[in-house]
Amino acid sequence: MMKEAYMDLALSLAESTIGQTSPNPSVGSVVVKDGKILGMGSHLRAGEAHAEVIALQQAGEEAEGADVYVTLEPCAHFGKTPPCANLLVERKVKKVYIACVDPNPEVAGKGIKKLEQAGIEVEVGLREEKALEINRSFFYYMKHKRPFVTLKAAMTIDGKTATANGDSKWITAEKAREDVHKQRAIYDAIMVGSNTVKHDNPRLTTRLPQGGKNPIRIILDTNLSLSPDANIFDDEAPTWIICGKDADTTNFKAKHPHVKLIQLQTEKLNLNDVLAAIGVQGIQSLYVEGGSTVHGSFVKEKLFQECHWYIAPKLLTGNDAIPVVGGVAPENMSEATDLEIISLEQIGSDIKVIARPKQE
Ligand SMILES: Nc1c(/N=C/[C@@H](O)[C@H](O)[C@H](O)COP(=O)(O)O)[nH]c(=O)[nH]c1=O
Numbered sequence: 001m002m003k004e005a006y007m008d009l010a011l012s013l014a015e016s017t018i019g020q021t022s023p024n025p026s027v028g029s030v031v032v033k034d035g036k037i038l039g040m041g042s043h044l045r046a047g048e049a050h051a052e053v054i055a056l057q058q059a060g061e062e063a064e065g066a067d068v069y070v071t072l073e074p075c076a077h078f079g080k081t082p083p084c085a086n087l088l089v090e091r092k093v094k095k096v097y098i099a100c101v102d103p104n105p106e107v108a109g110k111g112i113k114k115l116e117q118a119g120i121e122v123e124v125g126l127r128e129e130k131a132l133e134i135n136r137s138f139f140y141y142m143k144h145k146r147p148f149v150t151l152k153a154a155m156t157i158d159g160k161t162a163t164a165n166g167d168s169k170w171i172t173a174e175k176a177r178e179d180v181h182k183q184r185a186i187y188d189a190i191m192v193g194s195n196t197v198k199h200d201n202p203r204l205t206t207r208l209p210q211g212g213k214n215p216i217r218i219i220l221d222t223n224l225s226l227s228p229d230a231n232i233f234d235d236e237a238p239t240w241i242i243c244g245k246d247a248d249t250t251n252f253k254a255k256h257p258h259v260k261l262i263q264l265q266t267e268k269l270n271l272n273d274v275l276a277a278i279g280v281q282g283i284q285s286l287y288v289e290g291g292s293t294v295h296g297s298f299v300k301e302k303l304f305q306e307c308h309w310y311i312a313p314k315l316l317t318g319n320d321a322i323p324v325v326g327g328v329a330p331e332n333m334s335e336a337t338d339l340e341i342i343s344l345e346q347i348g349s350d351i352k353v354i355a356r357p358k359q360e
Helices: 003-015 051-063 084-090 110-117 128-134 136-144 174-186 194-200 249-255 271-280 292-300
Strands: 028-033 036-042 067-070 095-098 121-124 148-156 160-162 189-193 216-220 239-243 260-263 285-290 306-312 339-347 350-357
Touching (some): 003 028, 003 095, 084 110, 148 174, 148 292, 174 285, 174 339, 194 216, 239 249, 249 260
Parallel strands (some): 148 285, 239 260
Antiparallel strands (some): 028 067, 148 160, 339 350
16 A cells, blocks of 8 residues: 555544544554554553554564554653653664644654654655644644634524524434534533523533533533523533622532532633633633524634534524524624635535634
8 A cells, every 4th residue: 555545544543533532632553564554553542552552562573664654743751651752763663654743842843853863764744734634623722722612503594593582493403413412522622601501401411322422511601690400400411610700609509519610700701711711621622502692702702713504404584583693793794704614514404514714
C-alpha cells in the first residue's frame, strides 16, 4: 500500500475514538515493514497506553527497521505514561510519518527532535488537514484554554425552531435526532438556557441503542429559577448550573447537593466569562443546544467555532413563530455573520449542514 493509505488507516483508528479520550487527543498509529502491517492501535482512554505503544507492542521485535505512521507528533514528556518518542528510539524503528505536529507550545517539535537526534528519519504533514480536523477541539482548547463551541439547532426549512407558544416536538425526524445523540456522546459538555429547560424539560443525556457517554449538562440560569421537578435534576448525569452574582445559592445547594454550581461575579451572565469559567474546569468541547436566544448571543458575540444545523422539510410560517437564532438582528445584511459550509448531508428526511465562521 502507499504511505497515504497507511496514514488513512491510522486516521480512521484515531477517528473511531473521538469523544472517549478527553482530555487527551484521539490518536492512531500503524507499524509497517516490507509491505506488511505488524501492529496498529488507538489511544483508547486518558491515562492508558498511547497509540504508538499499542502498535509497537503488537509488532514486537519486528518493529526494528519498521516504518511507523502516527496521526499526532509522538509525546516527548512524562505524562501518565512514558514518552512515546523514547520508545520509538528504543525499538530502533527506521522512519516515522507524523500527520501533524502537537500545537501545544510546551511539546511542539520536541518529539520530532528526539527522533531525529537518534538518527530516525521523520516526515511531517502526511494527511495533516484530516489530522488537525479530528482533534480540532483539543487543539482549540490547548490554544485558548476555553471550549471549542458548536451551536446545534433544529429548524423547519423556513427557519423556525418552535411555535409561538414554544412547541417544538418534533421538527426533525428520528434519524436526525439519533445523530444529535451521537454528537452528544462526543462532546465534553452540552449547554442550554433556562428557557429551553422551562419549555422542553429536556434530559440532555445520550440515549443511543449502542450506549455512549453523557456529556456534562450545563444550564445557564442567572437567578436559579428552575423548578426542582425539572428532568435535569432527577437523574445521575453530571449537571452544572451557571448563575449570576445575586442568585440565592444557599437555598439551591440545599435542594440540589449533587449539582455543581458556578456563580459568576456579574448580575447577568456574560458568555465570555461563562466560557472562561468552564474552560478552567477542563471542558474542551461544548455543544450548545439552544435555545434561540442563547444561540443569538453566541452568534452576536462571535463565540462559536462551528454550527450544526438540522433542517426539516417543513414550513411552519408566521412572524410569531420562534426564529432559530434570536436576539436583535443587525441593521444591514452586510453585517450578517459569514459562514463557510463544511459539509452537507441528508439524514433520513432531514438535511444536516455543518458550517464555520469564515476566517477574516
Ligand atoms: N425539537 C427538536 C430538538 N430540540 C432540541 C431542544 O430544544 C430539546 O430541548 C432537546 O433536544 C431535548 O433533549 P432530550 O430531552 O434529551 O431529548 N432537537 C432536534 O434535533 N430536533 C427537534 O425536532
